[in-house]
Amino acid sequence: MKISKELITGVIAILAIGLLVAGVNFLKGNSFFGGDDTYYAYFPNSGQLAPASSVTLNGVSVGKVMAVEFVPENDESEKVKVTFNISEDNVKIPKGSYIEIGSLDLFSKGMLIRMSPDLSKGYHESGDFIEGKVASDMMAQVKSYADPISQKLQVMMNSIDKMVTGISAFWDSTATSEIEGSLKEVKIAIKRFGNAAEEIEGLVATEKVKLSRILANVETITLNLKKSNEAVKKIVGNVESITDDLVTADFKGTISNAKETLAGINDVLAAAKSGEGTLGKLLGDDALYNELVKSNTELQDLLNDIQVHPERYIHFSAFGAKTKGVPLTNSEEKKLKELLDSIP
Secondary structure (H helix, E strand, O other), rough: OOOOOOOOHHHHHHHHHHHHHHHHHHHHOOOOOOEEEEEEEEOOOOOOOOOEEEEOOOEEEEEEEEEEEEOOOOOOOOOEEEEEEEEEOOOEEEEEOOOEEEEEOOEEEEEEOOOOOOOOOOOOOOEEEEEEEEEOHHHHHHHHHHHHHHHHHHHHHHHHHHHHHHHHHOHHHHHHHHHHHHHHHHHHHHHHHHHHHHHHHHHHHHOOHHHHHHHHHHHHHHHHHHHHHHHHHHHHHOOOOOOOHHHOOOHHHHHHHHHHHHHHHHHHHHHHHHHOOOHHHHHHHHHHHHHHHHHHHHHHHHHHHHHOOOOOOOOOOOOOHHHHHOOOHHHHHHHHHHHHHHHO
C-alpha cells in the first residue's frame, strides 16, 4: 500500500500542531498533557509575582502560576487575581488553607501553600477561590531591621559632629596658651616636690639619732616583757584556777537552799496572815492589843501614884512601931527605889 505524500504531510502537520499546543500549555504552567486542577486567589498586590512561578508545598514544587491579573472591584478596592494550578494528583488543599506570596530563595518569588490542620471541613475543588496573603519579602525585612539602625547611626553622627565642633571651638589660641600655662605650673609643682624631698631627707638625717634611741627603748621594753613572761603566766594561771573554783562551786545547791529558805519564810508569813500560830494571833487579835494598852495605862497610873504618895505603899519605923502597908524585903525596896528614880 502506497502512502501518498499528502497524507504524510497532514499527519506531520497534526503532530506539529499537537506538540505546539502541548508546548504552549506547558509554557503556561500546565502539565504537558493538561488535566491539572486550577484555583484562584486574590491579593492586595502582586508582590512582584510573575506567571510560570512555582507553587510550593513544604518546599516542593507542586504547580505553576498561570496568570497574574489586576482586577478592579465594585467596592472601590483594587485587587490582584492570581490563577494557578496543581499538577500533582495526590495534593488536595483543605478548606481553611491560604496561599502566600513570598520568597522561595534569595532571587525568586513564588506561591506557598499553607495547609490548614483541620480536615473536617473538606477540600477545595478545582475552580475554587482560596484566601491569599502577601508575605514581606527579604528586602522589606532587611529594611525594617536596617531603618532603626540607620536612624540611630544618624543621631550618633550628629552627636559626634557636635562634639568635634565643640573641641574645635575649644582648641583655639586661648586654649593653647592655657595649656602652656598649666604645663609651667606642673613644672613648678615638680620642682617644689623635689625641694620637699630634699628637706625630708635632711630631717631624716638629723633625727636619725632620735630614731635609734626610740628603737633602742622599744627593744628594752620588749626584753622586759619577755623577762616578765613567767610572772604573767603565773598570774594567768592564778586567774584560771580562780575561775575553775568558781565554775566548780556548788552554786546550784546554794540557790536551792535559798529557795527552800524563802519558801519556809513564805509559809510562816502565810500562816501569820491567816491567824495561825503565836505570831498570827498577835497580828490578828485586837483584844490582846487592847489588854496590853490597858495594862500599860494602869501600870503608868500606879507608878505615878507611887511617886506622889510613896507613904501609901512603903512605911518605915525608927522605933519599931507596927509596920503598915505591904511588907517588903531589902532587895525589893532597892528595886522599887531604882524604878522610882528612873521615872522622869
